[in-house]
Amino acid sequence: MVIPLAPAVIDRELPSEEAFDLLALTRDLVRGELLPQVNAAESAGAFPRAVFTTLGEAGLLSLPYPHRYGGGEQPAVVYLQVVEELARAWLGVAMGVSVHVLSCHGLVNYGTDEQKDRWLPDLLGGRLLGAYCLSEPQGGSDPGAMLTSAVRDGDTYVINGEKAWITHGPVADFYLLMARTGEPGPRGISSFLVPGGTPGIEAGINERKMGVRSSVTSSVRFENVRIDADRRLGAEGKGFAIAMSALDSGRLGIAACAVGLAQAALDVAAEYARTRRAFGSLISDFQGVSFLLADAASKIASARQLYLYAARRKDVGKSFSTEAAMAKLIATDMAMAVTTDMVQVLGGAGYVEDYPVERYMREAKLLQIVEGTNQIQRLVIARSLNRITREARNRATGETS
Structure with missing residues (x-):
């Protein structure tokens, strides 16, 4: 069983020195804790509770939430890039982090001060999932x-x-x-x-x-x-609003997971293409292969910028529900397409478990379903467009909705 290469460092724009250190810590944990275990755990279907304990002790289960309760108080643009780094190594773990953060959302954003003081330190302290x-x-x-x-x-x-x-x-x-x-x-x-x-x-x-x-x-x-x-x-009666608010943030987590997964597939396929020879040449020199790699890199970069755009809106207090739906839709459809193409780059080798790209392709499908299927994302976006059009028309005519 081939362990995938440690993720290459992406040139990221981070808002602080603390954020750079946090990404460095994440990469250290990826190399030391995640990559050595992922293949065996996925093959056995074994839940890696010890990994989540380690991430919790490192503070990665509570990054977006306030220091007062044990959180990291990091902006969404930082938290999501941490999730992306985790997904490049182990999607199941990255999704687990996103789900845990989603599960804390209701208490953090809608709980009373008494409720938060009572329960949040334990929820954010890394001991609970x-x-x-x-x-x-x-x-x-x-x-x-x-x-x-x-x-x-x-x-x-x-x-x-x-x-x-x-x-x-x-x-x-x-x-x-x-x-x-x-x-x-x-x-x-x-x-x-x-x-x-x-x-x-x-x-x-x-x-x-x-x-x-x-x-x-x-x-x-x-x-x-x-x-x-x-x-x-x-x-009472506010639960649906709480659920939908949590999903807006959760969809950004899934978008970051999708970008990380697609990047992992590209990492493996690009390395394979640089070493595999056919007809006397490296296959990376063949246009049919190099164009697949170029398209994948472009799609990944585009999806990354879309989820970061939505995250920046969230960080400055602007509405981001529609942008989160767009990011989830585009990033997860991209991940499905890219992982499929990266299997094609490896050919027969991509279809067997000696390389992880076949697993990445299977995993990508789930991302198009969770946190609202991509058909639901399209519905959310279409309703937003209809609302904007209606409001613009009302302003022009002086009518009210």
Whole structure:
């Protein structure tokens, strides 16, 4: 089994010396902890909990969140480049970091000061791992149709229902859970921080996935799960807004993962093309191969700039929901195309497990599905365009929406 080459250093624009040091630390962890383990873990479908403990101790599970609670207080443009570096070595780990950060979003952004002081230090300290519970077996891309319920009973809520496709489902220490507390539709959904191990929580068997096998994914059932009422985040009925806000940031994490995965595939294919000879020449000298590599490099650079553009909007407090959908759409479609082409560069060698590009191609497919399928991203973008057009027309005519 060939271990992929350590990722080449990308020339990055970082806002501080601290950010440069953080990327250097990430690369050291990639070389020392991730690359030596990834092939065996993916082949065995083994969840690398010890790796997440190491990342947590290094502060990489809490980078975007405040120092006050144990976070790194790094801007999105830095955090996402860390995620990209991790994805170049091990997509399952990078996605796990993104999911954990997503799972902390509700408490950080919608919790009371008392809730944050009580729970955030543990969530951000690297000892605990989170899961995000939104999708349901019958709902898929329609979370407004969710059936999981949370019924108020005095000073507690009683939760019943089932969530599907939950990353870290069997191993999570806490869940950011969306459940119905009121009327049908999005306005009846509330958000809760549920401790793992609470009686009545049961994870299903691990899904047998095409790729990213080291990342455990399962259904999670909640049967008469009783939690204190103070574990609700925000007011009743605000859960859908909390979920969508978290997904905006999560989509940028997936975009960064996609860029890192595609870069890893290009790294392997370019090195192979510089050493493989055919018809008396290096195959990198053949136009058919060199153009595939050139196109891949261009697409990767473009997708990287798109997710960084969305991140900069987030960092300065501008709306970024549409831009996050664009970044997720473009970056993940790019990753699917690039990994497929890089398999082609290696030819027969690309189709066997001696090289990791066949795994990269299998893994890329998942990125087009998670955090909202790419069809949903197109819907989000189209609705934004319609809204902008309608608002422009109203301004021109003096009408109101």
